[in-house]
Amino acid sequence: MRLLRSIPTLAACLLALSSSVLSAAPIDLNDGQHTVHLPDAPKRVVVLEFSFLDSLAAVDVTPVGAADDGDANRVLPRVRQAIGQWKSVGLRSQPSIEEIARLKPDLIVADLNRHQALYSDLSSIAPTLLLPSRGEDYEGSLKSAELIGKALGKRPQMEARIQQNRAHLKAVAQQIPAGASVLFGVAREDSFSVHGPDSYAGSVLQAIGLKVPSVRANAAPTEFVSLEQLLALDPGWLLVGHYRRPSIVDTWSKQPLWQVLGAVRNKHVAEVDGDSWARNRGVLASEQIAEDALAILKGGNAVLSQ
Amino acid sequence: MSRPRLRLWVLLALLLLATFISLSAGTLWLKPATVLERLLAHDALDFEVWNHRLPRSLIAILAGAAFGLAGAIVQGVIRNPLASPEILGVTQGAGLALTVAIISWPHLPIAWLPLVACLGGAGGALLLALYNTGVSFSGVRFALSGVAIAVTLSSVTEFLILSHPLDINTALLALTGSLWSRNWHHVALVLPFLLLIPLGLCLAKPLNLIALGDEAAHSLGTALRRTRWLAMTCAVLLTSLGVGVIGPIGFIGLVAPHMARRLVGGHHQWLLPAAMLIGALLLVLADTLGRTLIAPSEIPAGVLTAVIGAPYFLWLLARFKG
Amino acid sequence: MQRSLAALGIGLLGALLFWYSLYSWSPFVITPADAWNGLVHQGSVGGNMAYIVAQLRVPRAVCAALVGACLGLAGALMQGITRNRLASPSLFGVTAGAALGLALFSTGLVALPFAGGALLMTCVGGALAWITVFSLGGAWSPATAQGRLVLAGVAVAALCAALTRLTVILVEAQAQSVLNWLAGSLANVGAAQVQLLWPCTLIGGLWALWCAPRLNLINLGEDAARSLGVGITSLRLQVFVASLLLVGASVCAVGPIGFVGLIAPNILRQFLGNDYRWLIPLSAALGAVIVLGADLLSRAVAFPVETPAGVVTALIGAPFFLFLARRAL
DSSP states (O other), rough: OOOHHHHHHHHHHHHHHHHHHHHHHHHEEESOOOEESSSOSSSSSOOOOHHHHHHHTTTTTTOSEETTTTTTGGHHHHHHHHHOOOEBBBOSBOOOOHHHHHOOOOOOEEEEETTTGHHHHHHHHSSSEEETTTOHHHHHHHHHHHHHHHHTOOEEEEEEEEHHHHHHHHHHHHHTTTTTTTTEEEEOOSSEEOOOOOOOOHHHHTTTTTOOOSSSSTOSSSSEEHHHHHHOOOSSSEEEEEESSOHHHHHTTTTTGGGGSSSHHOEEEEEEHHIIIIIIIHHHHHHHHHHHHHHHTTTOOOOOOO | OOHHHHHEEEEEEHHHHHHHHHHOOOOOOOOOOOOOOOHHOOOOOOOOIIIIIIHHHHHHHHHHHHHHHHHHHHHHHHOOOOTTTTTHHHHHHHHHHHHHHHHOOTOOOOHHHHHHHHHHHHHHOOOOOOTTTTTTTOOOHHHHHHHHHHHHHHHHHHHHHHHOOHHHHHHHHSSOOTTTTTHHEEEEEEEEHHHHHHHHHHHHHHEEEEEETTHHHHHHHHHHHHHHHHHHHHEEEEEEHHHHHHHOSSSSSHHHHHHHHHHOOOOOHHHHHHHHHHHHHHHHHHHHHHTTTTTTSOOOOHHHHHHHHHHHHHHHHHOOOE | HHHHHHHHHHHHHHHHHHHHHHSSSOOOOOOOOHHHHHHSSSSSSSSSHHHHHHIIIIIHHHHHHHOOOOOOHHHHHHHHHHHHHHHTTTTTTTTHHHHHHHHHHHHHHHOSSSTHHHHHHHHHHHHHHHHHHHHHHTTTTTTOHHHHHHHHHHHHHHHHHHHHOOOOOOOOOOOHHHHHHSSOOOOTTOHHHHHHHHHHHHHHHHHHHHHHHHHHHHTTTTHHHTTOOOOHHHHHHHHHHHHHHHHHHHHHHHHOSOOOOOOOOHHHHHHHHHHHHHHHHHHHHHHHHHHHHHHHHHTTBBTTBBOOHHHHHHHHHHHHHHHHHHHOO
């Protein structure tokens, strides 16, 4: 009798013991620059780029703090919905180190391009991962997501989510008319920046089977172009994200020369959300881009943020 | 105690007060008692005071002092109150060298940057010297030729930055006169100041003699050319090292010596230390304001020194009788 | 005789550069025939290339010429009234002040909802800079060393640049934009900019020509001029307003472009002497040539990526300034 009653207790103890052993497992990883040692699965994470927020959302982890340029609306809506609230630590380009320290994180994820100068400060606060974000393409962002998943101790979950993402993109690719050429660019009040095949948005579009024209040989991932250069590129579809309204594309569209563009004549010009397409980057962002592209190519509209 | 000496002590006290305020200020204001406590306790877990604000304030003090001292030396040698290292092309030369280095070797470790800056600053000064060979020395002409060289160097820098946009983040960080992200590693880089500053202070006597006029200095036996060379080298090194660590920051070398002169008079034994203290005070003030006005974002200290310094310089110019 | 030759030479050079810029350095293959069609028939004849020339390249070239004329005129005027060879809009901080005004307007910190608000802001910014430099640099006192005004101008320009940076930092969190504000470019100009520029250039140019004889008298010496009946204060005011209009219009259209106002009059002075009746119109022409050339270079240097024209004029102008500073003192 006593033995029978003690079995559930024993089982419970074993379960507790095994789970604590699992979560107490230290995590070691190498982010390409340094080896990082985490004594335990981190519970208080601070991220300094939108793409890292995206990776956290993919595995349902809420950070305690994030660098969001002081404007949470810049973050992809579906990422915001998955995560909830976080504390802002300032600009992505110049986050406030004091705020980060005050949050007492046990893991920091920073951008290799922007935050290298801060590495020694950040790593003195908490173990820090330096991952590429700005200038990254689709495949690179998946690799970074994998590493983040491993750091959070949620590796199987992240891998499953990535598989789901690839399948989703493949499904979209099958519905897309083959060989369409799509150009995405970001318009400010006085300049238009084209995101070429090496940019994040460009690589996602290529992953779903679209062609992305290149501005020139050896182009940077994003390049400024004038109206004349845009006319020379003459893409099949033109997708514009407006950072400021009225933007230079608004001015150009009032010119009669705008009608020379094949995309304009065929009514293949559409507006997309610049923040989602250019600034966010990540697993959920790639799905947003794919869904927007599919909707537009089918004759509908993309999701525009408020 | 003589008036100048008293005023120097007052300046020192003001500097200490400003530093203390700087340590309390930031995204979160710490009470003075807390600051004192953390300073004394030196807790390794304390991030704000020891790891973040203290090195920043130390760099601001040393760099500001260096800029102020360099300005006073240059004004003493050229005997023209409109002169300063940034007007002579030293700052811009250092900036150009930094840009070229960052664009050619993107992974250059930060420890090399001060050295590169010094080479650039020396280059700028050399250009200026070459430009002025064979012409009789005149204060305003010298300053003007410095402006010409400075403008040339900064347009080349701008061209390089605009044609290499990928490198913009790293370049902008080094070329924005700002103390953001400066920490104990950078403090190690400014340690040479501890050598250069005393060297500069030794120039007080020779500079006094130069101030009497060339003939007087000659007749008193000073090797005039040698002193000028030594002094200018010292000023160039002080400025370039500062630029190498915190980027180009203007107007301190122009404004601090003048304020010092009004406080303690023209004798370089008092003038040089006063210029140092005022320069340090200005930079600590600019950095503190920059960090707190729009927290958690920052205004670079270089922008604030220009906003404070330029009007003062203009007022100076208005009073200057040719 | 020499003057007519110079005028002819500059005119020819300008026309050549204008023509060449219509069909060169383009991602398209544009033939001179297309350029002709675009220029003369405004693209109604000749197909897409001619249309592109008419809609994009002709306005750009016209804009370049007008901006150059504005800056050349302003430079000549400023040099005339201060009797200082180094006087020019960029060196005296007027361009930087105008750019600050434009930045305040465009970032929305100063909201002027009526049309022409941008032009007003650039003129006000330039005016404040001018007043500061001229009064504090002692422009009107007889015993001024040539360099003092320049030093004042450099300080004001640095102050305006810092305030422009501050404005952009406060309003937008983007580093790239700051550099774009401070380097003038002709990359995206169109008919709107031409509409803005040509009345200002015309008014400013005619006004400057009207001032020219009096400027000649001033250069003989202020007392001499006064005794000959020249109203000095009134002339100063007129030059002030005319120059501001010219500089304000050019900064409003394409952003800050420097050194043109310095180079053009000084080159001409070598060959034509100091007669402002010739110096003023030819400075306009030579200024136009310089900016046309700079715009061509800005497209050619790193084709197909464009460098801002302001950077090109600085690269050409700064060594020229070096040369001039050595001789002028």
